[in-house]
Amino acid sequence: MKGLEGVEKVVVIGLGMTGLSVVNHLLRLPQVLDIKVIDTRDAPPGREQLPASVELCSGEWQMAWLLSADLIVASPGIALATPQLVEAANAGVDIVGDIELFARAVSKPVVAITGSNGKSTVTSLVGEMAKEAGIDVGVGGNIGFAALDMLAQQHDLYVLELSSFQLETTASLQLKAAVYLNLSEDHMDRYPGGIEQYSQAKMRIFDHAELAVYNRDDLATRPEFSGAMASFGFDSAQYGLITFGDEEWLAVDGEAVMPSNDIALVGRHNVANSLAALALADAAGIGREAACRALRRYNGLAHRCQLVASQHGVKWVNDSKATNLASTLAALNGLALPGKLHLLVGGDGKGADFSELQPVLRQLDVRLYCYGRDGFLFQPLADDALAVETMAEAMAIAADDARSGDMVLLSPACASFDQFPNFMARGDAFVELAQQLQHRVGKGS
Structure with a gap:
């Protein structure tokens, strides 16, 4: 295998899904390696699946192993600034991550996605486009499969x-295309240099890309890049939007591709995500017709602006993963409906100030359904606000009141713990009720 010439001793830092995938990959190689694993947890997940031939040190660091290694493979959760890794690096030991091992082994085309928000949606969407085109595609990395x-x-x-x-531990990943979707503050505890250091880590995705795709509406994503570049955004350039007839259309270099209203994904942010996915699909050789079929069909990852029912012209959308204000704002910004928005909010507010929602709500024809322990905090934000005890009660009222062109959206801006074990359980309950209630829309009680 290229890149592991001369390597005999490998130490894997961190077990779990990623660590096990590294161990299994190294064991599949024709060369015989001395593989050891360090995990500072006393009972690391996956230890029972570790082959007997691989020695495990748990609950502590084993510096003798690190300093005698030819290669260290560190899990993403282990910062390179960790003192033990700094000591090993200063001793000349090469430190990589699982994606670098992947880069050294892969022989088929790869496209990749990074950004502060929307990564999982775009990754899954490009995968669906490839499947629609009949391509045998693997979708994973930071989502799904290692x-x-x-x-x-x-x-x-x-x-x-x-x-x-x-990306911090990846140096040689060759990509057909890479996209940097957007930048906002995250993981600042990992980056003492602030948002600039965080962004520079993400910019590494472009180092060996044939095509660099950035967001025209977030120029912090534009790299200093000497190769081919493309961009997406809400104007008419490159991957953008045009008016065709009386409708807004996705377009490529001014050529209409499909109406934006035909996208199954909900929310203005998902129009941008769809444009980014189209750019990657084109670079990967995925046919445009197949890509558009996927855009019309793919309704999103569970609990993330996921269309779960549609009958009598009313859409029911599960955005249960919106457990904070920022997530709900992302779902609402730019949302355009022919009818009314029935918005379900509330739960465990975690002490947040929700007043920032008010200007966005004023731009919408919206009725608020405020439920759960902190539902009362939302009532002053809209004139048409209804206080109820439970999400189920809110949904039943919305089903009776909704008419064609309306949307019933669960985007609660709160954690679920007052009434549900987690946001997944809350979303599952919404889906089950939506599928029951969609049949009585507009019939009254």
Whole structure:
């Protein structure tokens, strides 16, 4: 395998799904390696799946192993600034991550996605576009399958979601295309240099890309890049939007592709995500017709602006993962409906100030359904606000009041713990009720 010439001793830092994928990948190689694992947790997940031939040190660091290694493979959650890794690096030990091992082994085309928000949606969407085109595609990285586990399946195309943590330890990933979706503050505890250091880690995605795709509406994502570049945004340039007839259309270089209202994903941010996905699909050789079929069909990841029911002209959308104000704002910004928005908010507010929602709500024809422990905090934000005890009660009232062109949206801006074990359980309950209630829309009680 290229890149591991002369390597005999490998130490894997961190077990779990990623660490196990590294160990299994190294064991599949024809060369015989001395593989050891360090995990500072006393009972690391996955230890029972570790082959007997691989020694595990748990609950502490084992510096003798690190300093005698030819290669250290660190899990993304382990910062390179960790003193033990700094000591090993200063001793001349090479430190990489699982994506770097993937880069050294993969022989088929790869596209990759990074950004502060929307990575999982765009990654999944490009995967759906490839499947629609009949391409054997592997989708993973920071989502779903570990990248190295996918190599054993020998796919014809790989679509990777990559975090800044993964990119820190990746140096040779060759990509057909890479996209940097957007930038906002996150993981500042990992980056003492602030948002600039965080962004520079994400910019590493472009280092060996044939095509760099950035967001025209967030120029912090534009790299200093000497190769081919493309961009997406809400104007008419490159991957953008045009008015065709009386409708807004997705367009490429001014040529109409499909109406934006035909996208199954909900929310203005998902129009931008769809444009980014189109750019990657074109670079990967995915046919435009197949890409558009996927855009019309793919209704999103569970609990993230996911269309779960549609009948009598009313859409029911599950955005249960919106457990904070920023997530709900993302769902609402730029939302355009022919009818009324029935918005379900509330739960465990975690002490947040929700007043920032008010200007956005004023731009919408909206009725607020305020439920749960902190639902009362939302009532002053809209004139048409209704206080109820539970989400189920809110949904029943919305079903009776909704008419064609309306949307019933669960985007609660709160955690779920007052009434549900987690946001997944809350979303699942919404889906089940929506599928029951959609049939009585507009019939009254």
